[in-house]
Amino acid sequence: MLALQLAITGLQTGAIYALTAVGFSLIFGSTRIFHFSHGATFIIAAYLFYFVDVSGYGVIPAILAAASGAIVFGLLMYRFIYVPIQRDEGSFFTVFVASFGIGIVVQNVIGMVFGRGYVAVQTSLSKSVELAEGLYVAPLAWIAVLCATVFFAALWYFLRFSTTGMALRALSDNPELVRVFGLNPKFISACAFAIGSLLVVPAAIISGATQGLNPAMGHHVMLISLAATIVGGIGSVPGTLIAGLVLGLAESLALLYVESQWTEAVTFAILFLFILLRPSGLLGRSATH
Amino acid sequence: MEAYLLNLAILISIYSILAVTLNFIMGYAGIYSLAHAVFFGIGAYASSYTALNFSASIFITLPVAMAIGAALSLVLALPALRVRGEYFVAASLGLQVLAVTIFSEWKGVTGGIGGLIGIPPVNIAGLEIYKPGEFIFLTVVTLIVVLVVINRLVHSSFGRSLQAIRDSESAAAAFGKNVPLIKTISVVISAALTAVAGALYASYLAFINVESFMLDTSVLIMAMVIIGGTGTQAGPIVGAALLLLLPSVISYLDFLPQTEIGSIQQIIYGLGMALLMIYRPGGIIGRKKVTSAGGSK
Amino acid sequence: MKSIFAFVGKVSLTACLGFSAMGSALAADQTIGALFPLSGPNAVYGDVFMAGSDLAVEHVNADNLLNGKLSIAYEDSQGLPQPAVIGMTKLVNVTNVPYTLSAFTGVSKAISTIGQRNSVVAVNGGGVGPDLAQLGEYFWNVIPLVNLEVRAAVPYLVKERDIKRIVLVYIDDPFGNSILEELESELEKAGGELIDTLSVPTTAQQFSGVAAKVRAAKADAVYVASYGAQQIQIVKQLRDNGVDSLLVTYSGYAVPDAIALPESEGMIFTGQSVDFTSEDPVTQRFVKDFTAKHNREPNAYNVNYYNATRLFALLAQALEAEGKDVTGENLLKKRLETPSFDLVGGTVSFQENGTLLFPIKINTLKAGKTETLKTVTFN
Structure with missing residues (x-):
């Protein structure tokens, strides 16, 4: 029963990881921009939701605020940080350092504005219901899984059937092809940022409700997203999705065997081994160099 | 005041060693490691453990730290041989996270989060060095030695092979260079010298714990190199000095509310990183444009 | 880019001016240090600790207990050992404090070596790890340990x-x-x-x-x-x-x-357990003024840092009366020869290991x- 309980907990965590990771993977896979401040998008969305909600505006406006906040931040990052850097020499590391810097800025600004302490979100949805003897599941777990399913279905439809979606997939391989389609590669990149950032919103709101908020929470999420992107295979959205789920499950099920301080190490040991043994990832398209 | 400046100068020289050794593999071999703090930590723990349990003599602690750092660097060399670009970065990141867990959990050696307290001062043939006024000479001399060693290496045939590999691995291999061996040696040398910085740092502060060796430190060192100028001689030192002076200067601004100083420091640090990357991606010293070492193609 | 360097230049200039001004004004004034978590996830504690220490400073200065004014130089420890060591180094070497307030077990353990080496007293009123009783004679606890x-x-x-x-x-x-x-x-x-x-x-x-x-x-x-x-x-x-x-x-x-x-x-x-109903004037005044200022009852942390700060004032007052310098060494001596102190919660004495006993x-x-x-x- 403990294993089943941990598996369900892991599924919830995995759904949240998958949402964030696919967001990152989409941005990185199509634009090759190492958007490390994706974790900052996460805390912006979480805090905006919380702030609008406790101010008494209700849940729907809060979700809208979180979504627009995340998208605006993603677009601003693209327009004012990455585009200027790439105009010059878009070295992977230059982008990384700049993005990391902005991540620090966001974390501290949020801390100054909303307080550096822990904020508990009061909701009855995080309260678990006993389904069977010793099996407790909070409604939020179902919401997490449902959100992930809906968002991924929509994303799949978009990438598959819309012109923008197809252009987005083509962007990383051949920006010229995008021009042939009559679309502006910059516009497509901006779309990747908007969609990638939007995917973070449900994850941020749900984690906020289950574990509370704290300005430093974006860091862990970002590391996991990166691991899931690599394990799933750079450029592969389904691969990243599966990897996110697997990492969430592994983190939770590892508790059966080890103390909780080892769970993060388990995740990154998986990552390390993957890079050594199967660098193309679970469903990666291109092999090693 | 004087003591404070000395203290800062010591930290700058120690971090300069870290930046210079990272620059060696980053700027000359194209190995972009996010795990540099791991070897800093290994050096610190190895020498402290030796000093606390066996002997505080620098002629024992330093070689032990270097040997262990060098041996464990093979773990980093492994992915460096297999993959490049973002894959290697991710691998080094994984290594960094794993190392932090081990540093926090192997309590018998590292003291866990609580760290090691009362680390004995550096002992050179019976002379104990811990006063900032004396310690500064030790760190500056070490920094100069490290600089000379690396300068020699870079301008030897080994260094030319390294740069050939950085620019094009396949071309270097075609010229009959033993690419895996050269890469491994450069990682080993860098790690061994990094461990020296760790040993000095530990005995200077008399206290270490895992917080000094986390991802943030790795990123800080990397930022020093990039902001100073990757692949230049003076760049890493300029970067180290700048990034360490900045927070100290901010903490003297009297008009800032005391409770917000920590955050304001961090915000300026972060903004500085981003702005420098936008307006001067080659670093402060760097004249030429950085080669795109991150490209995976 | 230019503007950033101009900014840094201005800042360092201000810093230098700040120093020279500080040097001359400090003749009879006393400054003690404090390493509190002011940022990071433990910042909630910082505010609580400061509420106690700041009130003590107000009272000490209002009573003119010392020849000059008492003030506290706060450094942000984030509740973590590493930033604390850096802050402590600054307090010891630059601000030259004889006495610091400390909090948290990890922080206190980390700074204790610096305190001991430089003869600077560190007083803990927040950390409760039992090893805090064994950090040497310059480390005191005004809190019962866990x-x-x-x-x-x-x-x-x-x-x-x-x-x-x-x-x-x-x-x-x-x-x-x-x-x-x-x-x-x-x-x-x-x-x-x-x-x-x-x-x-x-x-x-x-x-x-x-x-x-x-x-x-x-x-x-x-x-x-x-x-x-x-x-x-x-x-x-x-x-x-x-x-x-x-x-x-x-x-x-x-x-x-x-x-x-x-x-x-x-x-x-x-x-x-602090007896807030105690009749002694120190406790009465503390409870009254604290409640008036913060609109709530004080808690144990408020008391401890009030006590830690007041303890310094009492020791320094005694040293000033004898015409001795207020240094860490003299503070320690004075504490050892003073049998008991009037602090919030009553008259208390230190145990041999430098820790106060409370119910x-x-x-x-x-x-x-x-x-x-x-x-x-x-x-």
């Missing part, structure tokens, strides 16, 4: 509440590990049983998995030993994930954020209010 709290709580739980099977959730750091040891030995003595121990890393935020394991252990009570934001998260997530057994914890839980949490209802927590009370939370179940006195 071993006393465990020693008070365990017999009460086992004998009076018939709670025998306990699970411990603890933070994996020196503090958490010392609770583990203390709980193991005390439970054995009292006839209880520690049926499972679950450690969590300092940075963890997600505890639903831990909660599942706690539930599986089917304990009578869960002892939670962490601090700051994490402590509150653990309690909330345990309750959210169906753990309905009694939750027990220590004095670190007595912060407003934690008490306000609905999930805290019914928890048992121990803490240092421990066992509290519970009922409808968001603290209610004392029992007070345990030690000799």
Whole structure:
């Protein structure tokens, strides 16, 4: 029963990881921009939701605020940080350092504005219901899984059937092809940022409700997203999705065997081994160099 | 005041060693490691453990730290041989996270989060060095030695092979260079010298714990190199000095509310990183444009 | 780019001017240091500590206890050892303080070497790890350490509440590990049983998995030993994930954020007992002014840092009266030769290991209010 309980907990965590990771993977896979401040998008969305909600505006406006906040931040990052850097020499590391810097800025600004302490979100949805003897599941777990399913279905439809979606997939391989389609590669990149950032919103709101908020929470999420992107295979959205789920499950099920301080190490040991043994990832398209 | 400046100068020289050794593999071999703090930590723990349990003599602690750092660097060399670009970065990141867990959990050696307290001062043939006024000479001399060693290496045939590999691995291999061996040696040398910085740092502060060796430190060192100028001689030192002076200067601004100083420091640090990357991606010293070492193609 | 350097230039200039001004004005004034968590996840404690120390400074200056003015130079420790060591180095070498206030077990252990080497007194009023009693003669505690709290709580739980099977959730750091040891030995003595121990890393935020394991252990009570934001998260997530057994914890839980949490209802927590109804003028004045200023009753941390600051003023006053310099060395000597001090909570004396002894009370939370179940006195 403990294993089943941990598996369900892991599924919830995995759904949240998958949402964030696919967001990152989409941005990185199509634009090759190492958007490390994706974790900052996460805390912006979480805090905006919380702030609008406790101010008494209700849940729907809060979700809208979180979504627009995340998208605006993603677009601003693209327009004012990455585009200027790439105009010059878009070295992977230059982008990384700049993005990391902005991540620090966001974390501290949020801390100054909303307080550096822990904020508990009061909701009855995080309260678990006993389904069977010793099996407790909070409604939020179902919401997490449902959100992930809906968002991924929509994303799949978009990438598959819309012109923008197809252009987005083509962007990383051949920006010229995008021009042939009559679309502006910059516009497509901006779309990747908007969609990638939007995917973070449900994850941020749900984690906020289950574990509370704290300005430093974006860091862990970002590391996991990166691991899931690599394990799933750079450029592969389904691969990243599966990897996110697997990492969430592994983190939770590892508790059966080890103390909780080892769970993060388990995740990154998986990552390390993957890079050594199967660098193309679970469903990666291109092999090693 | 004087003591404070000395203290800062010591930290700058120690971090300069870290930046210079990272620059060696980053700027000359194209190995972009996010795990540099791991070897800093290994050096610190190895020498402290030796000093606390066996002997505080620098002629024992330093070689032990270097040997262990060098041996464990093979773990980093492994992915460096297999993959490049973002894959290697991710691998080094994984290594960094794993190392932090081990540093926090192997309590018998590292003291866990609580760290090691009362680390004995550096002992050179019976002379104990811990006063900032004396310690500064030790760190500056070490920094100069490290600089000379690396300068020699870079301008030897080994260094030319390294740069050939950085620019094009396949071309270097075609010229009959033993690419895996050269890469491994450069990682080993860098790690061994990094461990020296760790040993000095530990005995200077008399206290270490895992917080000094986390991802943030790795990123800080990397930022020093990039902001100073990757692949230049003076760049890493300029970067180290700048990034360490900045927070100290901010903490003297009297008009800032005391409770917000920590955050304001961090915000300026972060903004500085981003702005420098936008307006001067080659670093402060760097004249030429950085080669795109991150490209995976 | 140019503007940034211009900015830095201006800043360093200001810093230099600031220094020269400071140097001349400090003739008879006294500055002590403080290493409090002012940022990071433990910043909630910083405000609580400062409320106590700042009030003490106001009182000392209003009474003209010292020849000059007393002030505190605060440094941000973030509640972590590494920033604390840097802050302590600055306090010792630049601000030249003879006396610092410290908080948190990890922080206090880390700075104790610097204090000892430079003869600067460090006084802890917040950390409760039992090893804090063994950090040398320059390290003092004005707070009873957690071993006393465990020693008070365990017999009460086992004998009076018939709670025998306990699970411990603890933070994996020196503090958490010392609770583990203390709980193991005390439970054995009292006839209880520690049926499972679950450690969590300092940075963890997600505890639903831990909660599942706690539930599986089917304990009578869960002892939670962490601090700051994490402590509150653990309690909330345990309750959210169906753990309905009694939750027990220590004095670190007595912060407003934690008490306000609905999930805290019914928890048992121990803490240092300060008799606020005591007739002595020091206590009366403290309680009156604190309540007027902050609109709530003071808690033990407010008291401890008020006491720590007042302790310095009392010692420095005595030294000034004798015409001696206020240095760490003289402060230590003075403390050793003074049999007792009038502080908030009554007249108290130091034990030989530099720690004050206070009675421990066992509290519970009922409808968001603290209610004392029992007070345990030690000799």
